[in-house]
Amino acid sequence: MNAAAAGPVARIEGVGLVFGRTRALVDVSLDLPAGTTVGLIGPDGVGKSSLLSLIAGARAVQTGRISVLGGDISDVIHRGAVQPRIAYMPQGLGRNLYPTLSVAENVDFFGRLFGQDTAERQGRIARLLESTGLAPFADRPAQKLSGGMKQKLGLCCALIHDPDLLILDEPTTGVDPLSRRQFWELIDSIRSARADMSVIVATAYMEEAARFDWLVAMDSGHVLATGTPAELMARTGTADLDAAFVALLPRERREGYEGMAIPPRTTQADGTAAIEAGGLTMRFGDFTAVDNVSFRIERGEIFGFLGSNGCGKTTTMKMLTGLLPASAGTARLFGHEVDPRDMETRRRVGYMSQAFSLYTELTVRQNLVLHARLFEMAEDDIPGRVEAMVGRFGLADVVDALPDALPLGIRQRLSLAVALIHGPDILILDEPTSGVDPVARAGFWQMLGELSRRDGVTIFVSTHFMNEAALCDRISLMHAGRVLISDTPAAIVERQGAADLEAAFIACLEDAIGEGGTAAPPPPLAEAAETGPTRSRAFDPRRMLAYTTREALELRRDPIRATLAILGSLILMFVIGYGINTDVRDLSFAVLDHDDTTISRDYVLDIAGSPYFIEATPLTGHADMDARMRAGEISLALEIPPGFARDLARGVPVEIGAWIDGAMPSRAETVRGYVQGMHATWLARKARELHGAAATPGSFDLVIRYRYNPTVESLIAMVPAVLPMLLLMIPAMLTVLSIVREKELGSIVNFYVTPVTRLEFLLGKQLPYIAVSLLNFLLLMAFAVFFFQVPFTGSFLALTLGAVLYAFVATAMGLFISTFMRSQTAAIFATALLTLIPSMQFSGLMDPVSSLEGAGALIGRIFPAAHFTTIARGTFSKGLGFDDLAASYWPLVLAIPVLLGLAAIFLRKQER
């Protein structure tokens, strides 16, 4: 490789990176040679990923300077210019892929992001899928691919635009040895086709690093050493990279490292099987995750389990622990069949799951104590036991720290301590050491050795590391739900006639898959036809539509989100239409009639005869009135004084007492209005009866005309006013989620490292939800008009125009809110608070905007929902059209660029 061909592909000068109190990178200076494969080696959390994301431009440089492809990556213009030449595949299996999209759709999306036209994309996709062997699976959703295939797909997506710099962050973690080898062969073939391409890879597998041209060994934010693999080994005088890496560590970090070794088993089998699986099978629907797996593990044995992610290891372990009931077959622990309900067996098992799964909100000590208690240890024994565990696993210094603040190695020790707190006989460990540095791993295995050899604990462990597998007493290789081979490591190597365990496994896998393995080397990637320099346009509709298409596909394939998006608003409209009802009808009232004359009865009859009130049994006295009002039985109580009829006839002033239940003030107000009205009418009638029809001075007629809603029905008043609320909340929330989801799942990185501009991203995300919003609008309209039978009197066109503008506003508001949100949960609440409350309280749904005061009045004037309420009510009930409502459109029109602009300003094109 011609490393000296040009200047470095990336020059890193004094770069530091701090997250809160953690220093991820400390003053790193480094030149990465161009045209070679550069490997960053070291365990998790040493700064490899941070460095790669800085080089890729996905993360903003804090201190120092990084030049990539001949310019400062912090410079926005340079970054824009070189981004089309860089490909970045972040850490985590398929983290930047879209699980519901098919293989072809995923690659297609990336092609669009780089502004390629259909013909170009199709050609490239076909070539890439062909050469990676993914062509037969082009229509399979990414989430249903195996780990190895996901990595290949990730690679296809990265290579779609012929990058000059390929940055791969731990591309093979969690992939089986065969897929791993195929992956690197693929990279080699690409490199041979494009010799000037530079590749930067981070890896935790030292075996893998041996094949790279140039290595950078890193530890806790520092560069330990650089050079070719041979140089590093020569410098440290070691035979393999694992040992070389340890030797490069500062003295205090490698203390206690004695290499990886476990004394052979001395206490030979006493015949008791600790774990026994017989024909264990697990089916999920028509997918068989574990297929007829049998094995027998003796007491005190260390039994290793190997296989790629998703081959059924974890499922098998879950069946052994009783987490999953087996579809068929049996699992026995100490001769007892595993029964999820049997608490006794659980007490004999310690389990350490793949991901760190202790409570990060509890301190180390609290975690230990909690688990001890849950295992029902005697309260007196707990402190002693916790101390013992803390001492044994070297946790004394961190006993009051939160797990999140601890390095991975220590967290793994804590997990082990927790799994052992109750002194189990069997320990089940699911990939306990992935990502842990070699020193910690060696220490960890030493502990396992002690547990097995000294304490006689049976250990069932799964791993990806061959040097760990070699330490086990026996190992099983699993693939696609089946156990391929099960024997001692030495016997497996011997049987396959292979040089080492890895080769032996690859041979096994090839036999199982039944393909010639590397027999058919992938066709080299045809050097892409020169398409000319892809000029980065300021606004490329193709890139925008890439997001639109993808978003639409994802929404369609997420049944919950899609259904809620459409049915949600209908349900809510139904609820609100019927629920927010201010009609007051059939209220019960009771009378305490001391007079009991025809006149007094006539008075009561007037009220009882109205549709608003229903008379309840008369009151017997004040105590009765009090009790019944307290119980909420009657909303109105009337007391007619003695001599009412007589005094009335004489013109002596009399007073009728009326008590209204004021618990619900709005209802009380309405009741008061009714009663007052009826009282006045009754008096006027009496006056005429007493004094004849002769006109009395002072009488007049008050004619009330209920405009727009002559029957004064709540539905007619509410339904048009609910539209703005629903059409704001649901589209805004979906839009917010569409962006925050990407932030949370990690696929936002595609926005960071590709030439997509902020506006393209925002608009692309917005468009599908505008469509959803309009669909919602039509559905709600149909529901309002046909189901609720709310008369529509105005211009439908005028309302539709308002709805279109409003859809833009609502989704733009979602975009704006999303820029401040990191987690989906927070986003949902914030959106609900920010859309629901103002649109319910300050937009004229309940109280007219003209009646609001202070801050409420201000919100009512600028909040878009208030203006759309005017449009909706105007067109629905008031028979209005464009001309009458012109003043309400402008605020909406204005809100769109303002909100979009704010969203674009606050949206970050890089992670910080």
Place this chain on the structure above:
Amino acid sequence: MRLANVLNLGIKELRGLARDTAMLILIVYSFSIAVYMQSRSVPDALNRAALAIVDGDQSTLSTRITTAFYPPHFNPPVLIGEHEMDARLDMGLDTFALVIPPGFERDVAAGRMPEVQLNIDATRMTQAFTGGGYISSIVGSEVREYVDRYRSAPMPNADLALRARFNPALDQSWFGAITNVITSVTMLSIILTGAALIREREHGTIEHLLVMPVTPTEIMLSKVWSMALVVWVATAFSLLVVVQGLLGVPLGGSLTLFLAATALQLIATTCMGIFIATIAGAMPQFGLLMMLILMPLQILSGAMTPRESMPEVIQTIMLAAPNTHFVILAQAILFRGAGFAVVWPQFAALVVISAAYFFLALAQFRRFLR
């Protein structure tokens, strides 16, 4: 089932919550600032209603009427010409338009029964009725006072002494404050429990629990009691400090009785949180589902508008929701000072509903863990 496990796991939940700053802020906000703000910002039923008057008479009497409308119930009336009236109502500038015809004063004095027209924008339901009532009584009393000097024969003279019980001034903020507390109780208990469950699932800790000698019932109960306790304490605080203290709302009945009911309500809602969380599986779905459940729960429970004015079917369906009973009970206890003798049916309903929800949620939770 071991109570020790339930206790230990519950304490773990509380410790977890103590470190979740966002949730703590949400709790404090919902029970203090939100309650305070919303109760203060909701205007009274008839607050600053927009009234326009078309004064075709321009007489002493019509001027008298015009000056009789003033804040807080009405904005000072806008005097407009008849031709402007429709457009202003269309634009929503006015809610009421009163038309006093030419010769009104003369006709009133002569007993010729002149006609005053009141136009009401009936799309604004909250003000339409009450405002209409106010306006007609104000106009009536002005006219009566004016013509008193012309009166000769004794008129039937009966006064209506209207008093509102439990809230003499019909202060909306009292109602708003309590409604808000109820809303917060329901919302937070669902969110806290649901989020606690989903967080465990996402972090994989629930699997860890299951390999230990802990049963699903214990796991669920621990979440129910711990989160219910948090909300319960927050409710008590909110009522005592915010509602009674800051807002000065006099609470009619026994706070103890209300808090006992709150505890029952919380069992039902926390179980609901568990149930929704198991169906949703992930936080975003949970959030969306919650909106669809929470809003009907609040709106149809009678907390915002009177239950009796909803369609019969909905009233019946809503009997299955704890909120309905809780709202009835809260209004009875807190406003009307009702005692247990009055609200026992609601208590009984809450007990039945909480129990039913608990077993439903438990069954669903077991299915979810499988």
